[in-house]
Amino acid sequence: MNAHAEHPDDGKVRPHIAPALFYWGIFGALIFLTVTTVAVSYVDFGAANTVIAVLVATVKAVLVATFFMHLAHDSLFNSIILCMAFVFLGVFVGLTYEDTSTRNQLDDANGAMIYVRTGEIAPAAFPHKMIVAPHAAEHKAAEGGHH
Numbered sequence: 077m078n079a080h081a082e083h084p085d086d087g088k089v090r091p092h093i094a095p096a097l098f099y100w101g102i103f104g105a106l107i108f109l110t111v112t113t114v115a116v117s118y119v120d121f122g123a124a125n126t127v128i129a130v131l132v133a134t135v136k137a138v139l140v141a142t143f144f145m146h147l148a149h150d151s152l153f154n155s156i157i158l159c160m161a162f163v164f165l166g167v168f169v170g171l172t173y174e175d176t177s178t179r180n181q182l183d184d185a186n187g188a189m190i191y192v193r194t195g196e197i198a199p200a201a202f203p204h205k206m207i208v209a210p211h212a213a214e215h216k217a218a219e220g221g222h223h
Contacts, residue, residue, distance in 0.1 A: 092149040102143050109136050134162070 083207045142148045
């Protein structure tokens with residue numbers, strides 16, 4: 077049953093009172109999930125470490141939003157908006173990760189930038205041996221080295 081069914085939306089504030097034991101239970105769950113996050117960080121699951129940490133953090137965020145922010149007693153529309161915000165955040169983080177994970181990939185044979193998926197040399201990629209950073213040239217000159 078909807079929490080607002082017995083009270084039409086007349087603008088009055090109606091507190092949602094829960095027993096203290098309930099909030100202590102949520103607090104205990106949050107502490108347990110925090111300990112789980114720390115424990116998982118000490119075990120090497122490879123790339124899954126990040127996925128596990130994000131999943132645990134998402135469960136913690138859902139607990140906080142549902143009970144401490146009282147979304148469980150609010151309209152379904154607000155819950156849907158919150159969920160969609162997390163979906164879009166996930167999409168944007170995923171696209172950013174996809175972009176940044178393939179940067180600075182070097183071909184070991186010639187030092188040129190390559191596309192990892194195809195193995196082709198990236199446009200305007202020069203072997204790193206040909207590129208001299210300005211501070212590196214000054215450092216060599218200060219040591220008395222020759223170019």
